[in-house]
Amino acid sequence: MTSDDVAFEGTFKEMFRRHAAGVAIITVNYDGVPYGFTATSVASLSAKPPRFTFNMARSSSSWPAVANTTYIGVHMLGLENQELADRFARTKERFAGD
Incomplete structure (x- = not known):
């Protein structure tokens, strides 16, 4: 295991400790x-190796892309990100603006 792997595992654990029941954006x-x-x-699935899980409806417009891609980004949000969470939950223009 490389030092980068060890550092990533530490970051992964810390991220899910602070995000027990929060909101995230999957991209x-x-x-x-x-x-x-x-x-x-x-939710965190395992720390070694770092894995997480999420659920989504197959009727979602994002489902075909998520099901057929190699990499998925998970962006943990805090209270200050309410507007961003709403945009990704309610609009088609999810990536418009900043």
Whole structure:
């Protein structure tokens, strides 16, 4: 195990300690197009190796991209990110603006 792996595991554990029941945004880039959605079902699955789990409906417009991509980004949100969480939960223009 490299020092980068050890550092990532530490960051992963700390992230989920502070995010026990919070909101996250899941993002993917599929065929050069960004997709994303607000998720309230993100949870730590294991620390070694670092894995997390989330749920989403197959009827979601993001489902085909998530199901067929290699990499998934998880962005943990705090209270100050309410507007961003709302945008990714309610609009089609999820990546507009900052």
